[in-house]
Amino acid sequence: MRSLLVVHNQTSAPARTLASSPESLPPEFVLRSHGYIVTRTKLKEETAHFIVDADAVILQLPISEIKEWSNHLLELKQLPLLWWCDETAASESLDACEDDVMMDGLLTPSMVGHEIHWTLHFSAKQFMERRQWHNEREQLLGRIEERKWIDMAKSILCEIKNVTESEAYDILRKQAMNERKRMVDVATSIVKVYQLLQENKGNGAKRK
Numbered sequence: 475m476r477s478l479l480v481v482h483n484q485t486s487a488p489a490r491t492l493a494s495s496p497e498s499l500p501p502e503f504v505l506r507s508h509g510y511i512v513t514r515t516k517l518k519e520e521t522a523h524f525i526v527d528a529d530a531v532i533l534q535l536p537i538s539e540i541k542e543w544s545n546h547l548l549e550l551k552q553l554p555l556l557w558w559c560d561e562t563a564a565s566e567s568l569d570a571c572e573d574d575v576m577m578d579g580l581l582t583p584s585m586v587g588h589e590i591h592w593t594l595h596f597s598a599k600q601f602m603e604r605r606q607w608h609n610e611r612e613q614l615l616g617r618i619e620e621r622k623w624i625d626m627a628k629s630i631l632c633e634i635k636n637v638t639e640s641e642a643y644d645i646l647r648k649q650a651m652n653e654r655k656r657m658v659d660v661a662t663s664i665v666k667v668y669q670l671l672q673e674n675k676g677n678g679a680k681r682k
Contacts, residue, residue: 475594477511479528480558481543483535484516499583501532501558508587518546525551530594532581534558536566540575554578554601556593578604620658627661630668 480501502512513524525531531547533540533555544555556579557563579597581590624646631642646664650657 475529475554475598476509477527477529478505478513478532479521479524479530480505480512480514480532480534481521481547482514482516483539498561501534501560501581501583504583504585505532505590508590510590518543521547522550525553528553530554530556530578530597532556532558533577534560534563536563537570537573537575538567540577541573544576552605554594554597556581556597558582576604620661623658623661623665627664630664634668 482500500514502514505512513528515521515524525547528551530553533543535543535557537557540557547553547555555577557577558581560583578600579593581593585593624643627646628639628642631637631645632639635642635645637645646657646660650660653660
């Protein structure tokens with residue numbers, strides 16, 4: 475992990491001098507001094523271009539601004555997000571301690587080379603674990619949604635064909651095999667057609 479994108483909200487960067495205290499040094503100065511390639515931006519319009527080559531994003535922002543930026547960045551590219559916790563960002567975040575923010579790691583201006591290295595290393599692992607958890611969650615939600623459509627279709631078949639749930643399931647399975655479709659797609663079609671027929675039936679009764 476060598477190429478980093480720093481996102482900030484400052485109108486101008488602090489003076490970059492060796493005489494500056496570690497706490498006042500901007501992240502790009504600290505990171506470049508340890509061999510990292512750093513790009514800095516405060517404009518969302520630029521991030522689509524800069525994020526292409528980035529291995530991680532460093533957010534030099536108050537916590538209250540992180541969620542909006544995180545959503546924007548992760549729509550462009552999935553990569554680790556770290557918070558640059560300097561004195562300014564920390565003091566501007568005092569009222570946001572309970573905010574629900576998603577971070578893979580935290581960097582501070584006083585960190586030395588090996589501390590930055592290991593923080594980035596473990597943030598990458600944290601990011602991969604988070605992505606795996608997210609994917610597993612999405613798969614689980616997808617299976618729950620599929621189960622919902624299949625159960626609704628079985629209920630409809632039980633009603634209109636006067637069959638048991640087991641028989642309704644067999645009907646769905648066989649129709650899916652015959653049509654070379656997923657069972658959930660067949661179930662969804664049955665439910666939507668049934669709902670449309672019921673809606674038309676209800677509209678017809680109202681006109682009478």
